Amino acid sequence: MGGSGKGMSSCDTCVVRNRAICAGLNNLELETLNAIGRRRNVTAGESLIWEDDDSLLVANVIEGVLKLTTSTEDGREQIVGVAYPSDFIGRPFGQTSSASVVALTDARVCVFSRNDFDRYAREHPELEHKLLERTLAELDRTRSWMMLLGRKNATEKIATFLLEMSDRLAETGCSPVSGPARRFALPFSRQQVADVLGLTIETVSRQFTRLKNERVIDLPSRREVEILDRSALISLAG
Amino acid sequence: MGGSGKGMSSCDTCVVRNRAICAGLNNLELETLNAIGRRRNVTAGESLIWEDDDSLLVANVIEGVLKLTTSTEDGREQIVGVAYPSDFIGRPFGQTSSASVVALTDARVCVFSRNDFDRYAREHPELEHKLLERTLAELDRTRSWMMLLGRKNATEKIATFLLEMSDRLAETGCSPVSGPARRFALPFSRQQVADVLGLTIETVSRQFTRLKNERVIDLPSRREVEILDRSALISLAG
DNA sequence: TGCGCGTTTTGACATTCGTCAACGCCCGGG
DNA sequence: CCCGGGCGTTGACGAATGTCAAAACGCGCA
Numbered sequence: 001m002g003g004s005g006k007g008m009s010s011c012d013t014c015v016v017r018n019r020a021i022c023a024g025l026n027n028l029e030l031e032t033l034n035a036i037g038r039r040r041n042v043t044a045g046e047s048l049i050w051e052d053d054d055s056l057l058v059a060n061v062i063e064g065v066l067k068l069t070t071s072t073e074d075g076r077e078q079i080v081g082v083a084y085p086s087d088f089i090g091r092p093f094g095q096t097s098s099a100s101v102v103a104l105t106d107a108r109v110c111v112f113s114r115n116d117f118d119r120y121a122r123e124h125p126e127l128e129h130k131l132l133e134r135t136l137a138e139l140d141r142t143r144s145w146m147m148l149l150g151r152k153n154a155t156e157k158i159a160t161f162l163l164e165m166s167d168r169l170a171e172t173g174c175s176p177v178s179g180p181a182r183r184f185a186l187p188f189s190r191q192q193v194a195d196v197l198g199l200t201i202e203t204v205s206r207q208f209t210r211l212k213n214e215r216v217i218d219l220p221s222r223r224e225v226e227i228l229d230r231s232a233l234i235s236l237a238g
Numbered sequence: 239m240g241g242s243g244k245g246m247s248s249c250d251t252c253v254v255r256n257r258a259i260c261a262g263l264n265n266l267e268l269e270t271l272n273a274i275g276r277r278r279n280v281t282a283g284e285s286l287i288w289e290d291d292d293s294l295l296v297a298n299v300i301e302g303v304l305k306l307t308t309s310t311e312d313g314r315e316q317i318v319g320v321a322y323p324s325d326f327i328g329r330p331f332g333q334t335s336s337a338s339v340v341a342l343t344d345a346r347v348c349v350f351s352r353n354d355f356d357r358y359a360r361e362h363p364e365l366e367h368k369l370l371e372r373t374l375a376e377l378d379r380t381r382s383w384m385m386l387l388g389r390k391n392a393t394e395k396i397a398t399f400l401l402e403m404s405d406r407l408a409e410t411g412c413s414p415v416s417g418p419a420r421r422f423a424l425p426f427s428r429q430q431v432a433d434v435l436g437l438t439i440e441t442v443s444r445q446f447t448r449l450k451n452e453r454v455i456d457l458p459s460r461r462e463v464e465i466l467d468r469s470a471l472i473s474l475a476g
Numbered sequence: 477t478g479c480g481c482g483t484t485t486t487g488a489c490a491t492t493c494g495t496c497a498a499c500g501c502c503c504g505g506g
Numbered sequence: 507c508c509c510g511g512g513c514g515t516t517g518a519c520g521a522a523t524g525t526c527a528a529a530a531c532g533c534g535c536a
Binding site for chain 4: 203221
């Protein structure tokens with residue numbers, strides 16, 4: 001919840017303070033924003049937002065990884081996005097959200113009621129601009145993922161996925177300008193990897209073992225991946 | 239190009255004036271915007287923007303239909319979006335565009351240099367807000383298309399596609415509050431339908447004839463579709 | 477250390493969709 | 507009116523991926 005008075009706010013100590021959409025707000029603005037938001041811990045597997053529900057809240061991710069999913073009535077699931085620290089989640093300026101948001105790892109978020117946030121955003125063009133830039137970038141990423149879903153085969157999907165994970169998880173890493181991660185812990189189960197790539201769990205598993213047998217990657221444990229031959233992975237990604 | 243002086247501008251006669259992001263601008267603002275933009279006709283098949291090129295221009299669609307595509311080096315193509323009248327195309331606030339934009343029909347657009355537009359937008363929060371709302375809506379649509387690409391089979395894809403076309407093309411139609419179109423002309427060739435759905439042209443063709451044989455749709459000509467049994471189509475869409 | 481359960485892997489088989497090839501239809505030009 | 511070319515359709519076949527089932531693994535816990 002953070003202190004109040006004397007300009008103290010939990011934003012002061014926020015680790016994503018300079019990367020989230022709040023970056024660029026001055027202390028006064030930050031204080032008003034802080035007044036309408038609150039920290040919340042989410043445990044792995046817990047839902048924050050439900051598909052087709054009224055859009056009641058939006059949030060910044062402070063720590064952890066969350067999935068955005070859509071489902072069919074008969075239970076098929078597609079992961080349509082993944083949110084990392086400093087990412088913004090939820091659907092501002094709209095009545096319903098088109099995707100569920102579920103924590104993949106224990107996570108910490110900074111939540112706002114959508115109404116409060118909408119009002120605040122409309123009064124702060126700089127914040128809206130940050131949100132616009134972020135949304136445009138997310139749309140770009142989403143479109144390139146459509147290419148993967150519609151036109152790539154299982155091998156290309158897995159290779160592309162591993163390269164993207166390696167990039168995305170490096171950004172979160174502590175070492176400065178570390179480049180893509182060579183070894184990392186997947187925040188996804190095999191089923192979740194399948195749900196990202198539009199495959200079945202069996203196909204994912206077979207592709208992983210194939211890449212392992214061909215010494216392109218190593219799998220030290222279920223959740224860990226080490227990239228042994230990045231250039232091979234790049235050419236497999238197509 | 240439209241007249242100048244005395245506040246006259248081509249915006250005055252623009253058919254998408256009240257639906258595009260320019261809606262809500264006052265006359266003065268419209269005049270400055272008009273000063274940095276110009277009308278341009280694009281013939282069917284012509285490109286307006288190239289994937290991975292520097293993002294040099296953005297535009298409003300006035301008339302016609304355009305496709306947004308991404309391609310792999312080996313020539314596979316995925317249509318990642320379709321732009322209709324009043325839609326905004328191009329990548330503001332970014333160095334490169336992630337998709338090509340090609341006219342499917344003869345089209346008319348209102349183009350701006352990206353630099354001019356970026357500068358103008360940053361000075362007009364109301365315009366940026368409209369653009370944000372539009373981008374958020376487009377992201378929603380794109381995500382629900384990911385579900386289709388990743389998890390639906392050929393029949394479901396075709397049914398979903400036909401229903402979406404029927405909705406989207408109705409909006410453009412002249413009759414007020416007409417509801418979804420029962421009969422319409424596809425702006426896509428069979429190959430382009432395949433590129434939207436992540437299928438091959440042969441699979442698309444077979445699904446079309448199957449639906450025709452089952453009296454769910456009729457195909458009066460190559461480019462025309464008539465929906466005979468909408469509820470059947472809805473249940474096939476899954 | 478050993479047990480038990482959920483996850484992952486592996487195998488055998490089925491199905492869908494893609495590939496390749498031939499044919500047919502429509503439309504425009506001579 | 508007829509021809510030609512592009513686009514669309516149809517058929518036969520094969521490969522990639524999904525499905526179902528069983529075994530193996532690994533992790534927490536007793």
